[in-house]
Amino acid sequence: MDMNNEQNIVIIGMPGSGKTTFGRRLAQCLDREFVDVDGYIEEMEGRTIAELFAVSEDCFRQAEIRASEKLAARKGIVVATGGGVVKRSENIDLLKQSGILIFLDRSPDDIVTDVDVSKRPLLAAGPQKVYELYRERIALYHHAGDYRIINKGAVEDVLQALTLLAQKILQR
Helix, strand or coil: CCCCCCCEEEEECCCCCCHHHHHHHHHHHHCCEEEEHHHHHHHHHCCCHHHHHHHCHHHHHHHHHHHHHHHHCCCCEEEECCHHHHHCHHHHHHHHHHEEEEEEECCHHHHHHHCCHHHCCCCCCCHHHHHHHHHHHHHHHHHHCCEEEECCCCHHHHHHHHHHHHHHHHCC
C-alpha cells in the first residue's frame, strides 16, 4: 500500500481518551513520526505543562497555539493534541492546513474508570471535572473533527479502525 500523501493525521479528544497511546501506535503502523503536543510544548517552552498552567491557563493556551503553528508547517506526521486544543479555533485552523483531524471519542465514564485523573492538570479536581469538560467540549470536538472513531472495546480493535481510516484518508 503506497502512501505518499504528506497530510498529517491529527488526533483530538478528551484528556484520557487515548490520543497519545493510539497516536504512537498509529505512527508505528504508518511508519511515520509521532508528535505528542504536550511533550512538544514542554520542549519548545522549556517548562512543564503544570508550570505553564501554574502561570495561567491562557499562558498554556498561547504556547499551544505556537506549537500548532509549528506543527502545521510539518508534513507526514501523526500528532496527538492536548484535550483542550479545540478551545482555541486558531489551533484547529492551523492544524487543518496540513492535517486531517480525527476525533477519538471516549465516554467520560470510561475515562473516569481507566485514567488516573490526579496526573492530569485539568482533571486533578476529581472525576466530576471529566464530565464537566466533556459537556463543555463535545460539540467542539464534533465540529473540529473531520472523522470520528469511538474508543470503546478492545485496544487492538480501536487501533485497527484508526489505522484503516488513516490509510483510507492517505490514499486519496
